Amino acid sequence: MKKISLLLVLALVMLTQGFVSAQGVLTFEKEVHDFGTIPQGVPATYDFVVKNTGNEPVLISNVQASCGCTTPEWSKEPILPGKTAVIKAGYNAAAMGQFNKALTVTSNGTPDTQMLFIKGTVVEKSATPAPTKAxxxxxxxxxxxxxxxxxxxxxxxxxxxxxxxxxxxxxxxxxxxxxxxxxxxxxxxxxxxxxxxxxxxxxxxxxxxxxxxxxxxxxxxxxxxxxxxxxxxxxxxxxxxxxxxxxxxxxxxxxxxxx
The missing domain is CATH 2.60.40.10 (Immunoglobulins)
Incomplete structure (x- = not known):
């Protein structure tokens, strides 16, 4: 009877380990991008590349920006193990000065939430003289x-x-x-x-x-x-x-x- 109980415990442990080990993992090439200096009114974009380094597909359910000045885009398809996807972060550069904005990535992977950041400095767009008629x-x-x-x-x-x-x-x-x-x-x-x-x-x-x-x-x-x-x-x-x-x-x- 003790042997049967021991075997049941071992089987339960192995089954639990199997469930734990089966998971998708999102790994980003970089989590912070610095645009440097960008002219006012000229939108800037950057592609955050993410790879599924786990062993289960990962679906990104949402990417939430910290303000309306940042517009994220992402793939709505599951990211298969070993495959990569792109999260595009766009900044409208409407206001002059330094900026540091966050994107919250939500998925069914590990971790289930991930923070990405874009930063830079918006400067006045240099004025150029109007061309002559000639x-x-x-x-x-x-x-x-x-x-x-x-x-x-x-x-x-x-x-x-x-x-x-x-x-x-x-x-x-x-x-x-x-x-x-x-x-x-x-x-x-x-x-x-x-x-x-x-x-x-x-x-x-x-x-x-x-x-x-x-x-x-x-x-x-x-x-x-x-x-x-x-x-x-x-x-x-x-x-x-x-x-x-x-x-x-x-x-x-x-x-x-x-x-």
């Missing part, structure tokens, strides 16, 4: 043949490419100095890099999505065109964990015999 008349002018592209379904972490035609309808050489995107997940290549008046160039955007959802990314092309706002391109994608899994499901459904 400068405006002689400025290069960027013109896009199309300004949107829908990639359809894309795997998370998969690099996909969209091509655009850029024409210079101004009177001076056109150059694109940089690309701006809130996700920091788009890079560009333009050939030729200098576009003569009346000529066109091929613009190639490479998109590498890191967040699962229907995404709309706004990309600004910063150039030496002083006649208006930066040229804007809108990229769309339905970012999924795996296209292979979805293809397998479709094949299985199609292979069901007729009744």
């Amino acid at each position: 400068q405006l008349e002689n400025s290069p002018k960027i013109n896009l043949a199309s300004s949107t592209y829908d990639f359809g379904k894309v795997e998370k972490g998969q690099k996909v490419t969209a091509k655009f035609s850029v024409k210079n309808t101004g009177k001076e050489d056109l150059t694109v100095s940089k690309l701006q995107s809130s996700c920091n997940c788009v890079v560009y290549k333009m050939s030729p890099s200098v576009v003569k008046p009346g000529q066109s160039a091929k613009l190639e955007l490479t998109y590498n999505p890191q967040v699962l959802s229907n995404r709309i990314e706004t990309v600004n092309l910063v150039s030496n065109d002083i006649t208006g706002s930066p040229a804007t391109i809108t990229l769309k994608a339905n970012v999924v964990e795996s296209l292979a899994k979805q293809s397998a499901v479709k094949v299985n459904k199609a292979s069901v015999p007729f009744k």
Whole structure:
């Protein structure tokens, strides 16, 4: 009888240990990001990368900002063991001075709540003199043949490419100095890099999505065109964990015999 009781106790202990050891664990690459100095009125964003280092999926149920000036975005899909996700923190930089804002991440993982912080200093945006009439008349002018592209379904972490035609309808050489995107997940290549008046160039955007959802990314092309706002391109994608899994499901459904 004593042996049976001992075996039952040992089995209960092993079962309890199994439940305890089965858990998801959120591990962040960094918990504090310093934007440094940013100009007033220019929104700033940062992607906090988090990895599930446990052995169970983790679902982030909420990310609460300490003020309305901070807007978080996060993946609504479970983070599988060994996989990573991104929590995007955006700050509107409306008020001048130092800031230190908190984000509270709630999940079913360990720990169930986690604090993230963004900080920096907002300074007055430097004023630039308005261009003269002659400068405006002689400025290069960027013109896009199309300004949107829908990639359809894309795997998370998969690099996909969209091509655009850029024409210079101004009177001076056109150059694109940089690309701006809130996700920091788009890079560009333009050939030729200098576009003569009346000529066109091929613009190639490479998109590498890191967040699962229907995404709309706004990309600004910063150039030496002083006649208006930066040229804007809108990229769309339905970012999924795996296209292979979805293809397998479709094949299985199609292979069901007729009744």
